[in-house]
Amino acid sequence: MEKRTVTFNGDTYVQQPSGYYFKYTTRNAERRHAKQLHRAVWEFYNGPIPDGCHIHHVDGNKDNNDISNLECISAKEHLSMHSKKLMQDPERRQKNRQHLSKIQELAKEWHSSDEGMEWHRKHTAESIAKTWEKVERTCTVCGKKYIATARSHYCSPICERHAREARRGHIVRDKVRQCVRCGKTFEATNGIQSYCSRDCQKASEWERRKAKIAKERESRPPIKRTCVQCGTEFEPTGTNQKYCSKSCRDAAYKQR
Numbered sequence: 001m002e003k004r005t006v007t008f009n010g011d012t013y014v015q016q017p018s019g020y021y022f023k024y025t026t027r028n029a030e031r032r033h034a035k036q037l038h039r040a041v042w043e044f045y046n047g048p049i050p051d052g053c054h055i056h057h058v059d060g061n062k063d064n065n066d067i068s069n070l071e072c073i074s075a076k077e078h079l080s081m082h083s084k085k086l087m088q089d090p091e092r093r094q095k096n097r098q099h100l101s102k103i104q105e106l107a108k109e110w111h112s113s114d115e116g117m118e119w120h121r122k123h124t125a126e127s128i129a130k131t132w133e134k135v136e137r138t139c140t141v142c143g144k145k146y147i148a149t150a151r152s153h154y155c156s157p158i159c160e161r162h163a164r165e166a167r168r169g170h171i172v173r174d175k176v177r178q179c180v181r182c183g184k185t186f187e188a189t190n191g192i193q194s195y196c197s198r199d200c201q202k203a204s205e206w207e208r209r210k211a212k213i214a215k216e217r218e219s220r221p222p223i224k225r226t227c228v229q230c231g232t233e234f235e236p237t238g239t240n241q242k243y244c245s246k247s248c249r250d251a252a253y254k255q256r
Helices: 037-046 075-087 090-112 114-131 157-167 198-219 246-255
Strands: 005-008 011-015 021-023 053-057 070-074 135-138 145-148 176-178 185-187
Touching (some): 005 037, 011 037, 021 037, 037 053, 037 070, 053 075, 070 075, 075 090, 090 114
Antiparallel strands (some): 005 011, 053 070, 135 145, 176 185
16 A cells, blocks of 8 residues: 555654554654544544544545544444444455464363463462452342342342342232231231131132032033932932932942
């Protein structure tokens, strides 16, 4: 590439193979840490460049350093923009793949070497020590200060249970409630508790089960059977019932 020179604000800038113009002086002929033209133009009109920001050529032409073609954007946005543009080039993508394959093999060799294994041992020991180091923490539920490892979030199992119930939507809003079966007042421990005790819960479940069975019997057509003892037709209450009454069952038992 033919090197071009541009004079701006009394300073001479020389174009480098990268396409950017760098400030040239006899004391810094190699342009180490030299100021770039597009940055100098932006600072001349707008003042110092904010930390973490880059000056971007809007039209992508590095020869066009007019202030109207320059904008100040974050370094992350600028690097991402140019990376996406470079990856659209098939030749560039192929070079990246080749380079990646090369460094992957080199990384495998280094990690399996004595130096790499020593680094892994040291890094593992530091990670374990940092993981189990006791520090002051703040409970995310009650806000209480306590001493625990860096992975801890709750000061007690009770706060941990309350956090788990809150994630599931079982938030305890009214702690004092009335048992839906016996009417006794009790203090709830979770958001879905409706009974004062396990006995009330089991009794209520059994009542619901009996009501369901009765409803199913009412909905289905009646079943007729003939008593094997007296020949009377009756409606059985169980699947194995053979006798119409207890007296017929006892009479059949005596005849055996």
